[in-house]
Amino acid sequence: MTASATRTNRITTTRPEARAEVSASGKRNPIAHLTPEDIEDIGRELDAIRDEVLASRGAADAAYIRRMIRTQRSLELASRVVLLFSKFPPAFVVGTTGLTVAKIIENTEIGHNILHGQWDWMRDEKIHSSTWEWDFASPAEQWKKSHNVEHHTYTNVVGMDNDLGYNILRVDPDQEWKLHHVFQPVTNFFTALFFEYGIAAYDLDVKGFKDGTKDKDVFMADLKKVLKKLRAQMGKDYVVHPLLSGPSALSTLLANAIANTARNVWTHSVIFCGHFPDGVETFETESIEGETRGEWYVRQMLGSANISGSRFMHVMTGNLSHQIEHHLFPDLPSNRYAQIAPRVRALMERYGLRYVTGPLPKQVGSAWAKVFRHSLPNKRPGHSQLGDVVAAARDAVTDVLDSTRGMWRRDRRSLAAAPA
C-alpha cells in the first residue's frame, strides 16, 4: 500500500524490529516491554480460554438467545399495539420507549451477534448468520462482508478499517491533519443521528465506487438491494404502522422516528466507545503484514475499549460493552463475554497492557473530546492552532482560485465576445 507507506503517522506495530519506542507525536509504544515470546504466550492463553468456552457451549446458551429473541419480539409487538393509541400521551411515551428498547436489542444483542455467526453452532435455520435479516438499513449480507471481514480483520488499522471512518475522523495526533477535520464534530453529530444510513453507505462502498475501486455493475446490484430494503423499512415504520393507527397515525409516525433516531444515536455511541476513547491504540498497515496469532490478539485487545455497567446495559449494547472480548473472539456467544472478561482483564494486566474500560458517559465523553481535540492540528511550539487553521484555509482558498482562474478568464472572454 503506497498510500500508507508514505504516511507519517504512528503507530504501534507488534513486530519488534519495526517498533518505534516513541511515535512521531511523542506517544509511547504500549508494548515495548513485551518480547515476541510474551506475545505468543498471550495468544496461547487466549486460545485456551476460547477452547474452554467452545467446550462448554450448550443448552443454556441456546436457551439464552431464544429467550432474548422471544422477549424482544414480545416487547416490539406490545409496543406497537400500545402505539395504536399513541394519540394519548401515556400510550405515546410507553409505546415509544418500548419500541426504542426493542429496536435497539434487535440490532445489538440479537442482530449484530447472530450475523457474526455467534449462534450458527445451534444449527437452527431460524437463528443463523446465513438466513438472518435485521431491522437496519444495510442488508445483512452487505453488512456482514464489510463488518466481519474488513472491520474485524483490520481493527483500528489506519486506512484499512472503515468501520467508523478514519477517512472522515481524525482521532489520533499522528493522523495527518486536513482542513476538513475542523468540521468533524458537526459531521460526527450528524453521523450519529443517521447512523444506520451512514453504515449502509459504508457497506455499499459508495466511496470505492466514486474512486473507481468498486465495479459499477456490482455497485448497482448492491444499491438496488439497499433501496429495496430501505423501501421496506421506511414503509413499515413511516407508512403501514402509522396508517394502521388511524387517528393516532401522526403520533405513531413520530414514535417510529424517535425510536429509529434514538437507536441510531445509541448504537453510534456504543460503537464509538468501542474504539475511540482515550487509551485505545491505532495501528499502521505495515504492522499487520505477516501478523502472528498472538500479534493479532494483542492488536485486538489494544484497539478496543469496554463499557462498564449493569446487565441491562450489556444487553442494550449487544455486549459490545465487552468490545475487547468481542474483538478477541467475535464468534463466541455474546452471553459468555461477561464470564471471560475478568480473565482477559487479569491477563492484560499481568502483561502490562491497559484494559480500557469505563462507564458509558465517561467513554462517550472521552471519545467526543478526541473528536474535538483533533479537529485542530497538533500544537506546535511558537504557533497558535488557530493560526495554523487560518493558514490552511487561506491555502485552500488560493488553491481553489488557482485551479479555477483559467475558467474565469475564458468565461469573461466569451461574455465580452457575446454582444459583438
Next chain:
Amino acid sequence: MTSPGDVVAPPQADRSSVKRALARVGRGARRVAEALATPLLPEDFIDLVDPLRSGADLRGRVVAVTPETPTATTILIRPGRGWRGHRPGQYTRIGVDVDGVRHWRAYSITSPVGAETISITVRAIPDGRVSNHVRHGLRPGAVLMLDQATGDFVLPDPAPDRVLFLTAGSGITPVMGMLRNDPLPRDVVVVHSAPTSGDMLFRRDLTALAAQGRISLVTRFTATDGILPVTALDGVVPDWRDRDVWVCGPTGLLDDAEAHWAAAGLSGRLHTERFRPRIHAVGDGGEVTFTGAGVTVAADAATTLLAAGEDAGVLMPSGCRMGICFNCVLPLTDGSVRDLRTGEVTTANPEDPVLVQTCVSAAAGPCHLRV
C-alpha cells in the same frame, strides 16, 4: 334478477369469482402483514403464541415418553396441523436440540394411521446423540421439529396375500407400524430376532397378534440361540419363496437377505429398509470448503461431508442421512469426494460441478461444496 331456480345451482363462474376475490383479499392481507413485520415474517410473531398451527413450519409436541425396554423408548407426538399423515411403514424425521445443537434423525412411525398422535420407538445406541437424548432429555410438552412422513417401505395396495416380515432389533419398528393397521394381509409371518426376551421390542403386541391368529410369530433370542442365518429360513418358513418379504434390521441381516433373495432369483419380492448406510470404503479425508458459507474444515476419511459441515455450523440440507432420499445433495465444485458405500471417487472442477450426496460421501483430498 334471478329466478328461484337459479339459486339452487349458482353459476360456476360466480362461485369461482367469489373465491378469487377472497383469495385476493387474503393476498392483500398477507402483504400488509408482511409490510408490518419486515424484515421478519408475520409467522415469526405468530410462532410466539401458536407454534403448532397449520401453515407453520411443521413441529410436534411430545405427549408422552414411555420406556419400552431397557434401551428403547416410545415417544408419542402430536404433530402440528400441517401434518399430512403417513402410510404404514413410512418414517418421519424429527429435529431435536441436544446440548443446544439441532440434530435431525429419521424414525419409523410405529402408530396406526389416522390417529391424532404418532409414535416412534427409538433404541439408544452407544454414544448416539439423539437416541440417548430422547429418553432422558425429552419431556412431555416439549416441542420438536418434524418433517412429513416419507419412505417406500410400505405394503402395496392391494396388499399381497402372503407376506413375510424378517426383522431384528429395532428393525421391527416399521413392521410394527404396519401390523397395527387393519386389515392385515391374509397370511403374515413375522420372524424377529432380539438379543434376549427382555430386549425384545413390542413383545406384548406381537404375542397378542399371534394369539389372535392374525400373524404367525417366530422369535429368536440371539444371546442364547445365536443369530438366525437367512440360509436357515427353510427350516422356519418353508414357503418363504412364495411370499413377498419386508426386511429391516442391522446391516448384516440386510446384506445377507439381499444376497439370499438374489441367489433365489427373487429380488423382485424383497423390500428392505436400512437405518444406516452400508459403509464399504474409506479413503483419504481432506480439507472441505463450503463456499457460500465461507467455512473450511479438515475432515477425516470416515467423516461424511454432511457431518463435517454440520459440525462447523453450516446449515446443511439433509434427510434420511443414509443415502436414500437425496435431500442432502450439493454441487461439488472442485476436488474429489469418495462415496462411502462403494468407494467410488467423484472429481469435479468449477467448470463442471457434480451433484453429490453429502450424507454418504467423504473428502478424498481437498474439495469445495457450494451451499
